[in-house]
Amino acid sequence: MTRLGPVHTLAAGAAMVVAIGALTVTTSPVTTQNVNAQADTQADVQADAATPAAPEVTAAVTEATPAPEPSKTARPTPVKADYAGRVAGNGGLIAISIRNGKAVGYFCDGRIEAWLKGRAADGEVTLTGANDASLVARIGGGRAGGALEFGGRRWNFKAPTVKKPSGLYRASAVVRGAKVRAGWIYLDDGSRVGLTLVDDKPADVAIPEPGRNATVDGVEVDPQDVDEFIGGM
Template sequence: MKRMTPLLTLLTGTGMAAVLFAMSAQAAPRTVDPRTAANAAAPPEAAVVSPAAPAEPPPDAAPAEPSEQRGQPAPSQTAPPTTPPAAKADSNWTGRLDGGATIAITVTDGKAVAYVCDGKKLEVWLNGTAANGKMKLTGKKGEVLTGSFGDGAASGEMVVGQRRWKFTAKQTSKPDPVLYRATSQQRRSGVDGGWIMLPDGSQIGVVTRNGTPVSAPPLDPAFGTTILDGRTVTAAPVAADPGAGE
């Protein structure tokens, strides 16, 4: 019994020392990085990312269109529709008035010339326009010719003072001139005249010499000449020139 007493004392002292060491370790403060502890404690989904601040637009920048704000392209700006140019006619017509006179109309680039004659003494030159299926021409003494054209035909009326005549004409199938007139040099010499070339190869016209109208002698289109009382008269095709009615 006396032999075991020192051993029990040693074991008891050792146990007490172990208990005191453990208590001392628990009571001592731990040195831990707070950032490491926070990151370790917080779950991944709890991390919050601060949004970046929106970029400020430049001071002079124009506000975006609503469609651009939604990420869609802005509608393109289209120019307003313009009025299409008038449809001009480039054709020849020959026909008759209901009073028996013959008429020829020639149009070039929308400009029109008409000649009406009876092959004896009546003759009228008219100038005007023809476009979009309508024509209007006037003469030196107030004569007015109005009408419409299309599908190879033209029709309308001519008014001279209180008198009115209806006319109808067909478009010629050949590009050959249908109207000839005495040249300006010939007219200055006192001789004027007009000729209508008809589709059947015949022609009709009136020549006025010193103010007196007579039936026009046949004109040779190849040379543009004819003979009147032994004198040569020259003529040229009429192509809707503004001076044709002078």
């Protein structure tokens, strides 16, 4: 075998080094490109994960507004009116008077009586009084019609409008130290009824003529019409 001399040995080593260097230069760019590609792919995945999903678009739903209920027309109620008539099945009389929404009523058959008060609205009168007395009446067409409950009994009535001197009157006074209270009803046909109490006991006192005073124990007592006493009830 021929031995290589030192010069040949150095040349061969140098050639080998050059060859390895060339191989390194050739393969290095490929490795870098692969790494960069992988990094870009991971970055894209991370970016996609970090980006919030676009909100889902939902069509707006408009609730249907219910149609308004038809307005209820209030029944007319007179500002001022007076009614008086007969109580069916009793023989007594009933009187109702209205002043600006306030209403008073009086029932009397000459032996018993009931004063009532309340309101008038929407074509109806609702009254209450002592001893569970109550009255409900519809008003319209020039009359009041309804039912009266008193003393555990119930009666129907119809009362047309009336004008002075017909209608309802009341008197309150003190005569010779005694408390006097009286009520009278006058109808257009001349019928009348009333009751006078002296210290809360019935007294024999004549019903005065319309527009005249009553006489109680020799003392004249002035009847008041509704306009004069309704505010005090």
